[in-house]
Amino acid sequence: MIDATPASSPSVLLGLRRLQEETFRQGALGFGSQEVVSTSVIHQAWSRRTEDIKRNDVWGYREFAVDFSDHSMDLWLEEVRRESYRAGAGTWTSCKVYLYPDSDGRLETFDFELFRPNSDDGIPDRPADALTLFQDLKAFPRTLDNIPQWMWTVFRAEGVTPPVYNPQLQTVEWANKRLPVTETGTDFSAQPQIIDPSKEPGVFAKISRKLFG
Structure with missing residues (x-):
């Protein structure tokens, strides 16, 4: 919430x-x-x-x-x-x-996309794709349980693994990389830390189960 x-x-x-x-x-x-x-x-x-x-x-x-x-x-x-x-x-x-x-x-x-029932320009509103939502979660990361179902539906449909917030380290993690997260979102001025998944398999296993069942 x-x-x-x-x-x-x-x-x-x-x-x-x-x-x-x-x-x-x-x-x-x-x-x-x-x-x-x-x-x-x-x-x-x-x-x-x-x-x-x-x-x-x-x-x-x-x-x-x-x-x-x-x-x-x-x-x-x-x-x-x-x-x-x-x-x-x-x-x-x-x-x-x-x-x-x-x-x-x-x-x-x-906490969802608003679509116009009738657009003034005649062009239907397009929903966000997985890459768009990936960038959102990389900037404003969430824990697995706080990623809403409508986002998961898009990620599953396109086979994309989203960035996830690590509350223990206060970081966002994606593609074996990690960045610190501040009170206003991810600190992109920091140098990404490389994660060794063999030493930290837990979070990636949880994401895989959530994404693919």
């Missing part, structure tokens, strides 16, 4: 206030609207974001000529996602940001 960054954390509240000011000013994507809902799916390799805007009680999409600034939305969400990481438990994958012109906004996070 992911203990996500609280909705009342300073970084979330500051980001929501900044977004409110930016979204509803003249010329911005939410100017004159009643509500803006921004939905994001965020992976290490790629991300997807869409907006639904309510005007005169009718929902519609945003114009492509206007968007949030990178700092106010995308970079902020990446920061919150890092802050939400809990060692061995992971971090969230998708989120919804609710913005209103005259009241406080809110952030909801989800």
Whole structure:
């Protein structure tokens, strides 16, 4: 279970206030609207974001000529996602940001991918493949039991062994390599340690049983 960054954390509240000011000013994507809902799916390799805007009680999409600034939305969400990481438990994958012109906004996070029932560009949302999820778990590693079933389904289908968090050593382990993990995820500035599986067979045997039964 992911203990996500609280909705009342300073970084979330500051980001929501900044977004409110930016979204509803003249010329911005939410100017004159009643509500803006921004939905994001965020992976290490790629991300997807869409907006639904309510005007005169009718929902519609945003114009492509206007968007949030990178700092106010995308970079902020990446920061919150890092802050939400809990060692061995992971971090969230998708989120919804609710913005209103005259009241406080809110952030909801989800530990799965959100797909649009009808995309505004006519292109169906694509689910993450095993390589994408591999990169996510390498950056924000989880213990075997905390990798959700939807991820295991993808890994099994493609025959990919995911990185796994080692709580005893506070490291992430993959392909006979090991890196330290901090409170905000894997420390990629460190030099990977090479693991001798003949001396440490336990974790790899557990992964194999989980992956292949």
